[in-house]
Amino acid sequence: MxxxxxxxxxxxxxxxxxxxxxxxxxxFYTLFALAREEQHGYxxxxxxxxxxxxxxxxxxxxxxxxxxRLVDLSLAEETTREKRPAERExxxxxxxxxQLGRRAFEIETARMKSVLRQxxxxxxxxxxxxxx
Amino acid sequence: MTSYAxxxxxxxxxxxxxxxxxxxxxxxxxDMAEVxxxxxxxxxxxxxxxxxxxxxxxxxxxLISILVPYRIACTTPxxxxxxxxxxxxxxxxxxxxxxxxxxK
Numbered sequence: 551m552x553x554x555x556x557x558x559x560x561x562x563x564x565x566x567x568x569x570x571x572x573x574x575x576x577x578f579y580t581l582f583a584l585a586r587e588e589q590h591g592y593x594x595x596x597x598x599x600x601x602x603x604x605x606x607x608x609x610x611x612x613x614x615x616x617x618x619r620l621v622d623l624s625l626a627e628e629t630t631r632e633k634r635p636a637e638r639e640x641x642x643x644x645x646x647x648x649q650l651g652r653r654a655f656e657i658e659t660a661r662m663k664s665v666l667r668q669x670x671x672x673x674x675x676x677x678x679x680x681x682x
Numbered sequence: 683m684t685s686y687a688x689x690x691x692x693x694x695x696x697x698x699x700x701x702x703x704x705x706x707x708x709x710x711x712x713d714m715a716e717v718x719x720x721x722x723x724x725x726x727x728x729x730x731x732x733x734x735x736x737x738x739x740x741x742x743x744x745l746i747s748i749l750v751p752y753r754i755a756c757t758t759p760x761x762x763x764x765x766x767x768x769x770x771x772x773x774x775x776x777x778x779x780x781x782x783x784x785x786k
Contacts, residue, residue, distance in 0.1 A: 591713050592717045592720045607739065607743075608740060609741045609742075609744035610713075610715075610717045610718050610741070610744065611714060611741075611744035611747075611749075612743065612744055612748065613714075613717065614706060614709075614710035614713060615706060617710075618706070618709065618710070642716075
């Protein structure tokens with residue numbers, strides 16, 4: 551399968567990042583959650599469930615394997631804990647998206663938009679405004 | 683829902699955690715246990731059996747997608763070594779010409 555995106559041949563992305571595209575739902579929704587704000591594990595899990603409208607439910611193992619992968623690929627990074635006021639918040643590990651992660655996320659969403667456009671053009675689903 | 687269910691769930695999950703790949707467990711074991719505990723406790727506070735079930739279903743999915751492949755990958759070299767040993771022993775037996783030992 552070709553990994554070419556609608557934005558070109560992903561020239562500014564490292565080879566390892568290109569290798570994970572198209573992204574799995576776990577990777578995509580985790581990046582999506584982190585693109586909104588920096589979060590800790592449980593919060594990411596909840597946000598992914600909400601953003602996917604219940605379609606993606608990650609267990610703790612899948613969640614942290616995904617986070618580990620994102621950190622290894624420099625798509626996300628752990629943030630410092632000193633600023634956190636509450637003791638529990640200080641114990642938690644927070645993660646945020648990196649610039650590279652944001653770029654990969656944008657490319658993936660552009661790819662999805664392109665797919666949707668092709669589906670609409672193929673008349674496989676009513677275009678917006680039809681059937682009202 | 684009773685807190686007994688929460689305690690049992692936490693206990694079971696700490697047991698299950700032992701089976702995860704050591705690299706993942708050593709780096710994120712405590713975080714994983716905390717995330718699971720939070721999911722279970724939040725469901726208990728809401729009185730939501732759905733959330734409780736969902737947390738355990740997610741763990742079941744982890745078991746299938748992470749633990750099973752990991753355990754298979756761990757045991758495959760051993761199984762292959764046993765198969766190779768059996769095959770080499772078998773081929774050695776077949777290579778022995780029985781007529782050489784036959785003194786008539």
